[in-house]
Amino acid sequence: MLREVAALLAPRTGKAQIVGITGSPGVGKSTSTSVLVSAFRARGLRVGVLAVDPTSPFTGGALLGDRVRMQQHATDPEVYIRSMASRGHLGGLAWATPQALRVLDAAGCDVVLLETVGVGQSEVEVARLADTTVVLLAPGMGDGIQVAKAGILEIADIFVINKADRDGAANVLRDLRAMLALAGSNTQAWRPPIVRTVANQGEGLDRLVDAVDQHRDWMESTGELESRRSRRARDEIEAIAMIALRGKIQDIHGHDRLDALADAVAAGQTDPYAAADEVIAAF
Amino acid sequence: MLREVAALLAPRTGKAQIVGITGSPGVGKSTSTSVLVSAFRARGLRVGVLAVDPTSPFTGGALLGDRVRMQQHATDPEVYIRSMASRGHLGGLAWATPQALRVLDAAGCDVVLLETVGVGQSEVEVARLADTTVVLLAPGMGDGIQVAKAGILEIADIFVINKADRDGAANVLRDLRAMLALAGSNTQAWRPPIVRTVANQGEGLDRLVDAVDQHRDWMESTGELESRRSRRARDEIEAIAMIALRGKIQDIHGHDRLDALADAVAAGQTDPYAAADEVIAAF
Numbered sequence: 001m002l003r004e005v006a007a008l009l010a011p012r013t014g015k016a017q018i019v020g021i022t023g024s025p026g027v028g029k030s031t032s033t034s035v036l037v038s039a040f041r042a043r044g045l046r047v048g049v050l051a052v053d054p055t056s057p058f059t060g061g062a063l064l065g066d067r068v069r070m071q072q073h074a075t076d077p078e079v080y081i082r083s084m085a086s087r088g089h090l091g092g093l094a095w096a097t098p099q100a101l102r103v104l105d106a107a108g109c110d111v112v113l114l115e116t117v118g119v120g121q122s123e124v125e126v127a128r129l130a131d132t133t134v135v136l137l138a139p140g141m142g143d144g145i146q147v148a149k150a151g152i153l154e155i156a157d158i159f160v161i162n163k164a165d166r167d168g169a170a171n172v173l174r175d176l177r178a179m180l181a182l183a184g185s186n187t188q189a190w191r192p193p194i195v196r197t198v199a200n201q202g203e204g205l206d207r208l209v210d211a212v213d214q215h216r217d218w219m220e221s222t223g224e225l226e227s228r229r230s231r232r233a234r235d236e237i238e239a240i241a242m243i244a245l246r247g248k249i250q251d252i253h254g255h256d257r258l259d260a261l262a263d264a265v266a267a268g269q270t271d272p273y274a275a276a277d278e279v280i281a282a283f
Numbered sequence: 284m285l286r287e288v289a290a291l292l293a294p295r296t297g298k299a300q301i302v303g304i305t306g307s308p309g310v311g312k313s314t315s316t317s318v319l320v321s322a323f324r325a326r327g328l329r330v331g332v333l334a335v336d337p338t339s340p341f342t343g344g345a346l347l348g349d350r351v352r353m354q355q356h357a358t359d360p361e362v363y364i365r366s367m368a369s370r371g372h373l374g375g376l377a378w379a380t381p382q383a384l385r386v387l388d389a390a391g392c393d394v395v396l397l398e399t400v401g402v403g404q405s406e407v408e409v410a411r412l413a414d415t416t417v418v419l420l421a422p423g424m425g426d427g428i429q430v431a432k433a434g435i436l437e438i439a440d441i442f443v444i445n446k447a448d449r450d451g452a453a454n455v456l457r458d459l460r461a462m463l464a465l466a467g468s469n470t471q472a473w474r475p476p477i478v479r480t481v482a483n484q485g486e487g488l489d490r491l492v493d494a495v496d497q498h499r500d501w502m503e504s505t506g507e508l509e510s511r512r513s514r515r516a517r518d519e520i521e522a523i524a525m526i527a528l529r530g531k532i533q534d535i536h537g538h539d540r541l542d543a544l545a546d547a548v549a550a551g552q553t554d555p556y557a558a559a560d561e562v563i564a565a566f
Contacts, residue, residue, distance in 0.1 A: 006554035014551050098555070226549065233555060234545035238529065240559035245528050245566070246521065262517035266509065268297050271289035272381070272516060276523035283528070283566045 006099070012106040014229070016048065017216050020130030021115045022123045027138040028162040032199040033115045034070045037079060039205040040111050048080040048104030048112035049073075052097055052126075080104055097129055098236045111212075127155035128235060131228055132215045134158045134208070137176065139168030153183050156192050158211045164196035164204065190218055252282045289382070295389040297512070299331065300499050303413030304398045305406045310421040311445040315482040315491075316398045317353045320362060322488040323394050331363040331387030331395035332356075335380055335409075363387055380412055381519045394495075410438035411518060414511055415498045417441045417491070420459065422451030436466050439475050441494045447479035447487065473501055535565045 021036075023029055033049060040047045049070075073079040082100055097114070104112045116126050127133045135156035140163075161172050176194060193211050197204030219225035250258070261275040304319075306312050316332060323330045332353075356362040365383055380397070387395045399409050410416040418439035423446075444455050459477060476494050480487030502508035533541070544558040 003556045006556050010551045010554040229549035230545045233548035236555045237558045240555055241562045242525055244563050262513045265516035266512035268293045271293040272519045272523055273286045273289045275520045279524045280527050
């Protein structure tokens with residue numbers, strides 16, 4: 001079923017710009033996503049929203065359920081909204097999300113906003129799935145930690161300081177600039193812009209849309225867009241191949257043989273590397 | 284190298300009780316782990332500590348670095364302390380942690396405390412690696428959310444309400460009991476006890492050690508210990524086999540062929556399932 005759908009969709013994909021939106025809980029991702037939808041719609045674009053909650057095994061939970069603002073888009077036929085949970089799924093985001101993105105892309109979306117809360121490895125996973133990654137920061141969130149969080153500098157194509165009207169926004173900006181200066185110039189020649197927004201008042205969102213557009217232009221002119229998409233496709237092919245191979249291992253060995261190997265390892269009679277060799281030898 | 288070490292260690296493993304300790308940031312995991320080391324040492328046991336930070340790609344970072352209390356154990360020859368980061372590693376906790384646990388087990392530890400911060404999927408991963416999983420809660424941490432967090436009820440063998448002398452501890456207890464009552468009786472016949480502690484004053488730790496002991500006795504008498512360890516070994520064998528197969532795919536196809544398939548998927552000329560079929564066909 002998935003296979004046929006994937007084959008049907010393939011020729012229709014590649015138009016949408018996938019924009020990843022991530023940041024710590026409380027920075028205003030939901031509100032920002034919702035007003036960003038309005039900003040893109042105001043430019044006449046068709047917009048998809050995919051909200052992924054890596055902390056929940058349930059689909060359609062808190063991430064979209066509690067946002068009043070998103071409801072204004074629910075009746076707009078040019079806006080497609082989906083919500084999914086990744087916790088407990090094999091490979092988390094890496095496995096199910098590309099398929100959902102492909103559906104939104106094939107549905108004719110010009111832009112797909114991929115929103116996820118930044119916990120654990122999820123920002124890095126989002127960055128691997130997106131063409132453009134937007135990292136949101138906000139004052140009063142343990143600012144130093146927020147900015148210094150491992151991996152943030154590497155993955156962000158655009159920084160947003162939301163709640164920019166609050167005390168402490170200047171400190172976040174200063175810390176972020178200091179971190180970016182320490183990191184040195186990016187060899188890719190794209191310097192991530194810093195956009196200040198007050199999302200719940202709609203301020204700064206037009207500048208954010210401009211930054212997203214500029215990033216797409218830069219990616220297209222440098223070949224970065226194709227290379228990111230090829231890397232993404234490669235990840236996905238590998239993930240699918242790995243799952244298929246895992247199935248083949250079950251087919252070849254059966255549950256009993258695998259269980260016997262596991263029992264032997266648990267009892268210290270053999271080690272897991274030797275056991276894995278036996279599993280693979282059948283190929 | 285890893286293979287030889289694994290083969291050497293295998294016959295020496297299986298003695299240590301692996302105790303997973305997890306909970307949201309701020310509940311007092313570091314302090315609890317440290318005083319728990321003292322409590323086990325007071326009973327004459329050899330103790331290992333493995334602190335895993337799923338949010339950092341760097342080893343030996345904040346998780347152990349900033350704790351003064353743990354330093355008191357640094358010169359105790361019967362205490363082994365290791366710290367590692369899992370972010371960015373293939374498979375996260377699942378890949379590197381079992382090896383580190385096996386080393387501590389083979390070193391003769393009676394108990395190994397496996398501490399990790401509860402973000403993303405890390406609690407669930409810890410529970411899969413541990414014989415006994417201790418989930419820490421504390422008042423003032425968004426109590427309802429803390430208790431209701433998906434998966435907590437399923438993985439906890441023992442609940443700890445730390446900072447039990449603070450306002451709100453009674454509410455956490457009430458919420459937790461309500462959730463446990465809703466979940467119904469556990470078919471495994473183990474009812475997770477709830478232990479109240481004030482870790483930074485050393486209160487309640489003896490009761491926690493008793494609960495850990497009782498859980499081990501229960502697991503041994505019911506066969507649950509062997510079945511958990513076999514499940515764990517099976518996960519590990521599969522993880523090692525998968526990594527080896529990934530390597531074989533590279534060997535068979537080479538980077539160029541995989542890149543060409545990825546380019547074709549990115550360009551919409553084929554879909555990832557068909558591409559994965561080509562990759563697997565070589566086996």
